[in-house]
Amino acid sequence: MNNTLLNTALAIVLITAFVASLVTGPAAIPLSQSFEALFGGANEAAVLVMQEIRLPRAILGLLIGATLGLTGAVLQGYLRNPLADPGILGISSAAALGAVIAIYSGLAAMLPITLPVAAMAGALLAVFLIHRLAGRHAGTITLILAGLAISTLGGALTTLALNLSPNPYAALEIVFWMLGSLTDRSWLHVTLAAPFMIAGWFMLFAAARALDALTLGSDVAATIGIDLARTRTLIVIGAAISVGAATAVAGAIGFVGLVVPHVLRPLVGHQPSRLLPASALAGGALILAADVAVRVIAPARDIKLGVRTALIGAPFFVWLVFKTRRELV
Amino acid sequence: MDLVKNNAGGKAAWVTALVLACLPADTAAARPENAPRRVVSMNLCTDQLALILADPDQIRSVSYVAHDAAASVLWQRARRHAPNHGLAEEVFLMQPDLILAGAFTRRATNDILRRLGFRVETFYPAQSFDDIRRHIARLGELLHQPARSRRVLARFDDELRRATVSNRHASTPKAALYYANNYTSGSGTLAADIVARAGLRNIGTALGLDGMVKLPLELLVIEAPDVIIAEQRDSSAAALAYEAFSHPALTIAAEKARAFVRTDNSWACGAPFTVGAIERLKAAAGTAMPKAQGGTSQ
Numbered sequence: 001m002n003n004t005l006l007n008t009a010l011a012i013v014l015i016t017a018f019v020a021s022l023v024t025g026p027a028a029i030p031l032s033q034s035f036e037a038l039f040g041g042a043n044e045a046a047v048l049v050m051q052e053i054r055l056p057r058a059i060l061g062l063l064i065g066a067t068l069g070l071t072g073a074v075l076q077g078y079l080r081n082p083l084a085d086p087g088i089l090g091i092s093s094a095a096a097l098g099a100v101i102a103i104y105s106g107l108a109a110m111l112p113i114t115l116p117v118a119a120m121a122g123a124l125l126a127v128f129l130i131h132r133l134a135g136r137h138a139g140t141i142t143l144i145l146a147g148l149a150i151s152t153l154g155g156a157l158t159t160l161a162l163n164l165s166p167n168p169y170a171a172l173e174i175v176f177w178m179l180g181s182l183t184d185r186s187w188l189h190v191t192l193a194a195p196f197m198i199a200g201w202f203m204l205f206a207a208a209r210a211l212d213a214l215t216l217g218s219d220v221a222a223t224i225g226i227d228l229a230r231t232r233t234l235i236v237i238g239a240a241i242s243v244g245a246a247t248a249v250a251g252a253i254g255f256v257g258l259v260v261p262h263v264l265r266p267l268v269g270h271q272p273s274r275l276l277p278a279s280a281l282a283g284g285a286l287i288l289a290a291d292v293a294v295r296v297i298a299p300a301r302d303i304k305l306g307v308r309t310a311l312i313g314a315p316f317f318v319w320l321v322f323k324t325r326r327e328l329v
Numbered sequence: 330m331d332l333v334k335n336n337a338g339g340k341a342a343w344v345t346a347l348v349l350a351c352l353p354a355d356t357a358a359a360r361p362e363n364a365p366r367r368v369v370s371m372n373l374c375t376d377q378l379a380l381i382l383a384d385p386d387q388i389r390s391v392s393y394v395a396h397d398a399a400a401s402v403l404w405q406r407a408r409r410h411a412p413n414h415g416l417a418e419e420v421f422l423m424q425p426d427l428i429l430a431g432a433f434t435r436r437a438t439n440d441i442l443r444r445l446g447f448r449v450e451t452f453y454p455a456q457s458f459d460d461i462r463r464h465i466a467r468l469g470e471l472l473h474q475p476a477r478s479r480r481v482l483a484r485f486d487d488e489l490r491r492a493t494v495s496n497r498h499a500s501t502p503k504a505a506l507y508y509a510n511n512y513t514s515g516s517g518t519l520a521a522d523i524v525a526r527a528g529l530r531n532i533g534t535a536l537g538l539d540g541m542v543k544l545p546l547e548l549l550v551i552e553a554p555d556v557i558i559a560e561q562r563d564s565s566a567a568a569l570a571y572e573a574f575s576h577p578a579l580t581i582a583a584e585k586a587r588a589f590v591r592t593d594n595s596w597a598c599g600a601p602f603t604v605g606a607i608e609r610l611k612a613a614a615g616t617a618m619p620k621a622q623g624g625t626s627q
Contacts, residue, residue, distance in 0.1 A: 025545070025547050026545040026547050026548050027545075027547040027548050027550070027551035029551070044553070044585070045550055045551045045552070045553045045582075046551065048550050048578050048581055048582065049547050049550050049551055049578070052550075052576075052577050052578035052581065053546060053547050053550065053576075053578050054547075103567055103569070104566060104567055104568070105567075106566065106567050108567070109567050165566050165567075165568065166566045167566035167567065167568040167570075169509055169510065169568040169569075169570035169571075170566065170568045170570075172570075173568060173569045173570070176569055183511075183545075184511070184546050184572060184573050184576050186576050186577050186578070187577060188575075188577070299545065301543070302511070302543060
């Protein structure tokens with residue numbers, strides 16, 4: 001498929017999902033009124049709902065989805081591994097651990113910036129560990145085992161931190177950190193996370209050309225002038241800060257980074273650099289669509305976003321396992 | 330003092346009379362022989378009702394929550410009694426002759442204590458002021474304190490009648506109850522009864538919600554309540570449960586509302602002191618005097 005055509009189509013899907021997210025919610029605001037309220041209208045309550053509740057939620061959904069899709073595409077290309085994904089590699093759960101420590105110690109209440117910073121530190125540690133444990137040339141199984149070790153440890157330590165909190169509600173909030181949610185996120189969360197996510201995107205996109213070259217092997221890439229050390233730094237830090245910031249405000253949302261690049265890869269002719277923008281657009285659309293579904297199906301239940309993405313992602317993961325096994329045989 | 334004339338001679342009688350005179354008047358007067366004397370209460374609400382209705386020497390132990398000033402109204406009185414943590418073993422060692430428990434909490438503990446032969450009486454959480462009446466009457470009987478329970482009930486009825494705002498019309502202010510994790514109280518809850526008796530319209534009830542359910546922040550904001558009643562926070566540690574309280578949309582809605590009230594420990598349990606919650610809510614919401622709300626009548 002033509003690349004521009006694909007990206008245009010995905011952009012249209014993304015915009016549709018964004019608009020759908022804006023007009024979906026428990027408060028029944030008529031369609032015409034909701035757009036009017038977005039830019040300030042007569043109905044004060046509707047303005048408040050649109051500008052302070054739905055708009056930041058939709059923007060955050062778009063940014064987080066794009067982050068996860070993009071990071072998945074970059075990691076799969078760089079590690080040359082179809083199962084690489086921020087969730088499976090344990091980056092998200094390590095970031096959640098950092099965020100949990102910042103919030104429940106009371107640090108984030110005093111100084112909000114410590115929330116994304118702690119989450120990014122957790123994510124960075126995870127990416128570093130993955131690199132040390134598995135590295136670029138590890139087989140799929142080694143990589144998955146390393147990721148499993150990190151995400152299990154991250155999840156266990158998160159649970160421990162929440163159980164040790166004297167607040168009786170804290171222990172129940174493990175669900176949020178494990179599955180993620182966009183419920184009642186505000187502009188504060190957007191301003192905390194967006195700068196880091198976008199900075200991360202720049203670093204990941206800067207590695208696009210190197211990813212193309214790396215498909216020919218690292219020796220060839222080096223001979224055509226690719227700085228491998230620089231590429232590694234861009235990817236490690238770019239993935240850590242964007243996923244860290246995303247997890248800090250919405251918890252660990254799984255499977256987006258796994259599914260999206262896989263579905264799109266055949267459509268972009270298996271060229272990593274072309275996969276990146278497409279994955280970002282589709283990732284944003286997927287999270288927004290999942291967040292709409294969360295609010296349409298049982299709106300009063302506050303179903304976690306990760307439940308939706310896992311319902312889509314887990315069967316896909318199973319299919320992927322079968323496919324990988326067939327290739328191994 | 331009429332005890333003294335029973336046996337006029339002897340030092341011991343004087344000591345007895347003195348000791349008895351220091352206790353509440355009806356202590357010795359009416360308590361029959363078979364009245365429970367080692368009551369263990371395992372639930373904050375039964376703790377507080379027992380503290381009101383029983384003689385102090387009837388209570389062996391109250392739950393540790395009753396000692397906590399943030400949760401319990403009668404924490405000072407509660408601290409005169411040993412705390413329990415609702416564990417079957419510790420309650421067993423106290424050898425109670427009556428155990429008071431909540432109907433929804435610690436069911437397994439209640440069952441095992443019953444199997445061990447103890448008398449366990451469970452109370453459902455009061456869902457209205459009528460429930461409070463019934464609880465007082467029932468516990469008064471269980472404790473063999475009919476006189477005191479009658480006295481408490483008479484005073485409760487009187488105070489409740491005076492606190493309740495009866496005239497309601499179209500301009501009745503709207504109130505939103507908001508707790509941790511976006512929960513609110515719909516119809517059939519004590520909180521909704523408090524709100525209604527304070528002369529306010531509970532939006533949870535108006536939206537057709539029943540019991541304790543989630544109220545999305547959007548719905549609260551779009552209803553533009555005149556009074557927002559938020560849960561008193563557990564200040565011990567941070568938790569996401571309170572995230573909605575710091576959401577700008579709620580802050581702005583609270584600024585537009587005429588009052589932002591926090592619940593206190595008198596909302597937690599249905600007891601005679603819960604009437605105070607109505608009075609304080611009326612004072613904060615400006616519904617204390619009926620003529621004060623005539624502003625927008627047409």
